[in-house]
Amino acid sequence: DVKVTQSSRYLVKRTGEKVFLECVQDMDHENMFWYRQDPGLGLRLIYFSYDVKMKEKGDIPEGYSVSREKKERFSLILESASTNQTSMYLCASRPVWANVLTFGAGSRLTVL
Amino acid sequence: AQSVTQPDIHITVSEGASLELRCNYSYGATPYLFWYVQSPGQGLQLLLKYFSGDTLVQGIKGFEAEFKRSQSSFNLRKPSVHWSDAAEYFCAVVTNRDDKIIFGKGTRLHILP
Numbered sequence: 001d002v003k004v005t006q007s008s009r010y011l012v013k014r015t016g017e018k019v020f021l022e023c024v025q026d027m028d029h030e031n032m033f034w035y036r037q038d039p040g041l042g043l044r045l046i047y048f049s050y051d052v053k054m055k056e057k058g059d060i061p062e063g064y065s066v067s068r069e070k071k072e073r074f075s076l077i078l079e080s081a082s083t084n085q086t087s088m089y090l091c092a093s094r095p096v097w098a099n100v101l102t103f104g105a106g107s108r109l110t111v112l
Numbered sequence: 113a114q115s116v117t118q119p120d121i122h123i124t125v126s127e128g129a130s131l132e133l134r135c136n137y138s139y140g141a142t143p144y145l146f147w148y149v150q151s152p153g154q155g156l157q158l159l160l161k162y163f164s165g166d167t168l169v170q171g172i173k174g175f176e177a178e179f180k181r182s183q184s185s186f187n188l189r190k191p192s193v194h195w196s197d198a199a200e201y202f203c204a205v206v207t208n209r210d211d212k213i214i215f216g217k218g219t220r221l222h223i224l225p
Binding site (some may be wrong): 004033036037040041042043045090092099100101103104106 | 115121144146148153154155156157161198202206211212213215216217
């Protein structure tokens with residue numbers, strides 16, 4: 001079964017810490033995405049990547065950066081975590097020829 | 113700008129009753145349309161999609177959706193809900209212009225026994 005794996009399901013961090021959220025897909029998909037999900041706001045796109053070493057800002061990139069050194073791995077980085085970044089983070093991927101996303105199970109981050 | 117509206121934040125139905133979740137989109141041309149479901153603590157799973165052709169599409173778990181161009185709608189339906197259908201449902205649209213996927217804010221479905 002194809003998979004998008006988010007290694008950390010639950011994280012608790014302190015304000016100012018650097019946070020890495022990892023996402024790995026085993027489907028050889030070119031496109032990868034990071035979304036943030038908050039109650040009443042739905043999914044908001046943070047960053048996406050069309051290929052290795054390529055990245056594009058989404059709708060809410062402020063306070064985040066990303067890294068894609070290998071095709072299968074897309075990392076979301078919070079350089080200095082803040083309490084307003086407490087949220088559920090969802091990674092997704094898709095092949096370049098299709099519009100259907102495959103999602104990971106999510107990483108719930110709490111920043112104290 | 114393109115947008116997706118799910119007018120109902122919460123919906124409660126009794127087990128065995130029929131269900132309709134509403135979705136309206138704003139886009140000039142015919143978009144690609146999707147419904148995803150998110151069970152508690154999980155990621156999103158694709159229920160069904162519409163790209164072209166027959167406007168009534170069948171999905172997994174007994175769900176269907178109908179594309180109505182005149183109403184800019186893509187409502188999700190199920191004739192008889194089960195307790196396991198309790199989840200959050202997201203409508204999404206892809207616009208050809210830049211292939212960005214835009215999600216609605218979701219509708220949380222509650223099932224009464």
